[in-house]
Amino acid sequence: xxxxxEANVAKLLETISIExxxxxxxxxxxxxxxxxxxxxxxxxxxxxxxxxxILKPDIIGAPQANDLKMLLNIQGGPYEENNIYH
Amino acid sequence: xxxxxNQFIVEGKELLQRVYDVLIELEEDTENKELLDELFRVVHTxxxxxxxxxxxxxxxxxxxxxxxxxxxxxxxxxxxxxIADVLLEAxxxxxAMMDEIASNETISHELSQKAQEKADHIRAKFLAFKSAETxxxxxxxxxxxxxxxxxxxxxxxxxxxxxxxxxxxxxxxxYLEGKDITFxxxxxxxxxxxxxxxxxxxxxxxxxxxxxRGYLREDINAQDPLTLDIYKCITDFEIIGAEDENTLSEHxxxxxxxxxxxxxxxxxxxxxxxxxxxxxxxxDFVSSAIKLLEENxxxxxxxxxxxxxEWTSPDSFAHSVAQWLKVFSDYLPKTKPFVYxxxxxxxxxxxxxxxxxxxxxxxxxxxxxxxxxxxxxxTQLKVLENLKETNDETFKTNTFVSVLxxxxxxxKAQQQxxxxxxxxxxxxxxxxxxxxxxxxxxxxxxxxxxxxxxxPAEEKPEEPKEKIDQKDQTxxxxxxxxxxxxxxxxxxxxxxxxxxxxxxxxxxxxxKKVADVYGMTDLSKEIKSQYAVFNRISEELQDAVMQIRMxxxxxxxxxxPRLVRDISKKLNKKVKLIIEGEETEADKDVIEALSDPxxxxxxxxxxxxxxxxxxxxxKGKPETGTIILRAKQEGDHVxxxxxxxxxxxxxxxxxxxxxxxxxxxxxxLSTMSDDEAIKLIFLPGFSTAEVTTELSGxxxxxxxxxxxxxxxxxxxxxxxxxxxxxxxxxxxxLSMAVxxxxxxxxxxxxxxxxxxxxxxxxxxxxxxxxxxxxxxxSTVRGKIxxxxxxxxxxxxxxxxxxxxxxxxxSLILMVNKExxxxxxxxxxxxxxxxxKPFEGFLKEINIFSGSAIMGDGSVLLVINPKELVRWE
Numbered sequence: 001x002x003x004x005x006e007a008n009v010a011k012l013l014e015t016i017s018i019e020x021x022x023x024x025x026x027x028x029x030x031x032x033x034x035x036x037x038x039x040x041x042x043x044x045x046x047x048x049x050x051x052x053x054i055l056k057p058d059i060i061g062a063p064q065a066n067d068l069k070m071l072l073n074i075q076g077g078p079y080e081e082n083n084i085y086h
Numbered sequence: 087x088x089x090x091x092n093q094f095i096v097e098g099k100e101l102l103q104r105v106y107d108v109l110i111e112l113e114e115d116t117e118n119k120e121l122l123d124e125l126f127r128v129v130h131t132x133x134x135x136x137x138x139x140x141x142x143x144x145x146x147x148x149x150x151x152x153x154x155x156x157x158x159x160x161x162x163x164x165x166x167x168x169i170a171d172v173l174l175e176a177x178x179x180x181x182a183m184m185d186e187i188a189s190n191e192t193i194s195h196e197l198s199q200k201a202q203e204k205a206d207h208i209r210a211k212f213l214a215f216k217s218a219e220t221x222x223x224x225x226x227x228x229x230x231x232x233x234x235x236x237x238x239x240x241x242x243x244x245x246x247x248x249x250x251x252x253x254x255x256x257x258x259x260x261y262l263e264g265k266d267i268t269f270x271x272x273x274x275x276x277x278x279x280x281x282x283x284x285x286x287x288x289x290x291x292x293x294x295x296x297x298x299r300g301y302l303r304e305d306i307n308a309q310d311p312l313t314l315d316i317y318k319c320i321t322d323f324e325i326i327g328a329e330d331e332n333t334l335s336e337h338x339x340x341x342x343x344x345x346x347x348x349x350x351x352x353x354x355x356x357x358x359x360x361x362x363x364x365x366x367x368x369x370d371f372v373s374s375a376i377k378l379l380e381e382n383x384x385x386x387x388x389x390x391x392x393x394x395x396e397w398t399s400p401d402s403f404a405h406s407v408a409q410w411l412k413v414f415s416d417y418l419p420k421t422k423p424f425v426y427x428x429x430x431x432x433x434x435x436x437x438x439x440x441x442x443x444x445x446x447x448x449x450x451x452x453x454x455x456x457x458x459x460x461x462x463x464x465t466q467l468k469v470l471e472n473l474k475e476t477n478d479e480t481f482k483t484n485t486f487v488s489v490l491x492x493x494x495x496x497x498k499a500q501q502q503x504x505x506x507x508x509x510x511x512x513x514x515x516x517x518x519x520x521x522x523x524x525x526x527x528x529x530x531x532x533x534x535x536x537x538x539x540x541x542p543a544e545e546k547p548e549e550p551k552e553k554i555d556q557k558d559q560t561x562x563x564x565x566x567x568x569x570x571x572x573x574x575x576x577x578x579x580x581x582x583x584x585x586x587x588x589x590x591x592x593x594x595x596x597x598k599k600v601a602d603v604y605g606m607t608d609l610s611k612e613i614k615s616q617y618a619v620f621n622r623i624s625e626e627l628q629d630a631v632m633q634i635r636m637x638x639x640x641x642x643x644x645x646x647p648r649l650v651r652d653i654s655k656k657l658n659k660k661v662k663l664i665i666e667g668e669e670t671e672a673d674k675d676v677i678e679a680l681s682d683p684x685x686x687x688x689x690x691x692x693x694x695x696x697x698x699x700x701x702x703x704x705k706g707k708p709e710t711g712t713i714i715l716r717a718k719q720e721g722d723h724v725x726x727x728x729x730x731x732x733x734x735x736x737x738x739x740x741x742x743x744x745x746x747x748x749x750x751x752x753x754x755l756s757t758m759s760d761d762e763a764i765k766l767i768f769l770p771g772f773s774t775a776e777v778t779t780e781l782s783g784x785x786x787x788x789x790x791x792x793x794x795x796x797x798x799x800x801x802x803x804x805x806x807x808x809x810x811x812x813x814x815x816x817x818x819x820l821s822m823a824v825x826x827x828x829x830x831x832x833x834x835x836x837x838x839x840x841x842x843x844x845x846x847x848x849x850x851x852x853x854x855x856x857x858x859x860x861x862x863x864s865t866v867r868g869k870i871x872x873x874x875x876x877x878x879x880x881x882x883x884x885x886x887x888x889x890x891x892x893x894x895x896s897l898i899l900m901v902n903k904e905x906x907x908x909x910x911x912x913x914x915x916x917x918x919x920x921x922k923p924f925e926g927f928l929k930e931i932n933i934f935s936g937s938a939i940m941g942d943g944s945v946l947l948v949i950n951p952k953e954l955v956r957w958e
Contacts (some may be wrong), residue, residue: 004303009812018279018284019315021316021317022316023729025314025316029311029312041515043286043287043290044286045284045286045287046274046283046285046286046287046300046321047279047316047317047319048277048318049286049300049321050300050302050316050319050320052322053300053301053302053316053317053321054306054311055311065290066383067290067295067298068290070250070253070297071289071290071298071299071300085668
């Protein structure tokens with residue numbers, strides 16, 4: 001549970017709740033070349049997910065859940081970036 | 087009670103019974119349109135009737151049931167055992183309400199409440215039936231959340247590039263499988279986080295989620311990140327689910343204002359990509375593929391596609407198309423047109439353009455003959471089969487011609503011109519067999535094309551042909567004029583006829599008096615001859631009334647399908663109930679008395695007889711156990727049998743238990759035969775069930791059953807083969823009313839003994855009576871027959887009279903296949919009587935089966951020979 005920060009990698013462990021959003025947000029603003037490790041991620045609150053959309057850090061690793069892979073764009077493929085707005 | 091209300095109840099009960107019957111029939115035949123329609127109509131009628139009388143709660147419940155039935159018959163929901171359960175429960179409540187109306191003319195508040203709850207439950211379940219799980223929110227929403235039929239949805243213009251290729255394939259596969267594909271646009275409101283919502287969670291939990299993406303709906307690039315409000319939700323979601331809109335809207339119920347639903351054109355996702363190079367091998371592939379398709383050689387087609395995939399470069403356009411070919415070929419032959427389009431695309435190297443019939447947005451099955459045609463064909467087949475039995479040539483020819491015409495017209499109407507041509511050729515051969523063959527093949531082919539799931543393999547034992555014939559006959563009977571008569575009127579009629587029969591009996595006495603006392607022998611003769619006429623007429627009258635009281639066994643049998651279904655479900659056993667001979671008739675009292683014992687017997691079979699499915703499979707038996715309820719007439723008796731293919735009764739176990747309970751002696755334990763051992767289950771206080779279940783209770787069962795049957799003049803017997811099954815037979819007299827008895831006298835008192843039991847009357851001397859082990863016996867024509875003094879049995883402390891030679895008068899009876907000699911004083915001929923069984927605490931006097939009023943007004947006690955045997 002929670003986020004482990006080590007150097008420039010934030011490891012998202014299991015379930016990340018809305019309470020962690022602020023911490024991650026600040027870390028992402030401060031850290032250069034920030035990377036987010038999602039290999040052990042089970043679920044993240046929308047607010048946290050939203051942060052990734054906004055600040056676009058590099059995502060490393062792949063979560064187990066297929067739908068999460070899909071939502072975090074960890075599949076590679078001929079599609080445009082996630083940040084499309086109307 | 088108001089006559090109209092009475093009518094409502096009578097009709098209502100009939101309609102309810104029809105509902106029960108159809109509901110159970112449907113479980114075996116869930117797609118049967120006729121049944122679904124009938125069910126809907128019946129419930130609709132019930133609803134309408136209840137409305138006339140202002141029984142609001144009943145109407146509401148029936149309305150909910152009707153709506154549910156409507157959805158089912160429209161094909162929006164498929165019928166399953168959950169729906170059957172809920173409808174059965176609803177009908178039970180309606181039935182209970184009818185009972186209340188019958189006694190109190192109103193419905194109690196309690197029951198109305200129950201009805202309301204059930205109606206709400208059904209309405210909520212409308213939607214739940216379409217999805218396995220609903221989102222975990224409290225169910226206390228106002229029940230008006232049923233959506234009316236949805237407005238036509240718009241097609242969402244998908245950007246297919248946003249969907250990964252493998253997921254596109256999943257979506258198209260789902261589409262080809264005929265699943266509903268719905269596109270959801272979920273735009274959570276900005277403050278949703280403060281409401282404790284997590285939209286991402288809701289999205290991920292979507293039932294049958296195929297694809298989803300989340301994206302920002304605002305452009306925040308320009309904004310200074312430091313001023314960002316991270317707790318404001320600016321993320322939208324696009325979701326594709328393999329579910330229909332109703333299920334999804336149920337899932338998103340709490341945020342319904344924030345979601346919108348769309349259809350998508352699944353085939354627009356088929357966008358092959360890659361380098362486009364011409365290659366002559368493509369042409370070869372396409373032409374051989376097309377050839378295989380024409381030949382319907384699907385396996386070879388698939389193999390060809392596979393090898394094409396192997397030698398084409400993965401970057402090429404053709405390879406990409408072939409991958410789609412693979413997907414579509416799994417759903418041949420219905421995807422043939424699409425496959426052709428894809429093949430063309432390989433040829434032309436242009437993107438495939440799929441044309442779908444705009445009226446269908448779902449893939450339809452290949453046009454088959456309609457349901458009605460299949461039914462029609464089936465009946466024609468039956469007619470032809472019956473034709474083979476007739477000898478009347480003209481009839482044969484005419485009927486054959488009409489069958490031919492029917493089939494021709496059918497094929498014309500269904501626009502099956504190829505079939506029509508083939509059929510016309512066959513028809514010209516004038517061979518009934520060939521026509522039969524043709525029809526049979528038609529029916530088989532059309533049934534194969536139906537993409538229904540295979541039903542779990544229930545063994546369908548062969549239905550005896552008589553069943554079909556008899557069914558036709560009963561249908562004809564019911565077409566004849568039927569009068570509904572109040573049961574009490576028939577009973578009154580029967581009583582009057584009974585009195586008439588007794589009253590007429592007095593005339594011979596009078597005739598005798600006229601001759602003996604008044605010496606007018608001529609008059610006496612005249613009276614006697616007139617009496618003969620009188621007698622004949624009153625006997626015929628009695629027969630006629632008895633006929634009126636005859637009802638079919640089906641009135642008792644009809645409750646068993648439901649009973650078996652409910653109990654087998656409870657016990658987790660698979661059981662099939664077969665009913666034979668339900669149109670067999672017997673007197674209504676007999677039939678009614680049959681009901682409880684039979685229920686007990688069937689419950690026993692279900693509970694103790696039939697094994698659970700796993701055990702059956704282990705034993706090499708079919709998983710589904712069978713219970714056969716059979717009724718047939720034999721002479722003046724009706725035989726009812728309950729046969730199961732369960733465990734059978736273990737004679738050794740039974741013997742042991744009986745011995746343990748002190749019901750038999752050690753000697754009997756060792757000498758008793760298997761057949762006799764099985765009969766021990768009829769002893770009071772017997773039960774080998776280790777655990778008494780709530781269903782069958784303790785061993786009071788078989789004893790009570792036997793008594794109940796014997797009380798109405800019947801008998802029970804049992805046959806069982808260990809491991810194979812058990813058959814319990816009940817034999818009942820066709821009518822209970824009039825008995826023929828022999829009048830005997832002992833100690834100056836008269837008694838009656840039913841003639842059925844009497845074999846003969848003989849004189850027996852004291853010398854011939856021997857005592858063995860304290861029991862009296864004698865030899866009659868080489869057989870050893872036990873004897874008793876009737877005075878002893880009746881507790882009369884007097885010796886019996888003997889004639890001048892010192893001989894006793896005796897009757898030899900046959901009771902339960904055993905002989906018994908009864909010593910009496912005198913015989914007085916026979917008489918017809920109406921036996922009135924004892925009531926109240928006279929019932930406990932078992933030695934008498936009842937009393938009768940004689941022609942001279944005296945009361946005759948009628949002895950029950952079965953008790954004499956026991957007494958011995």
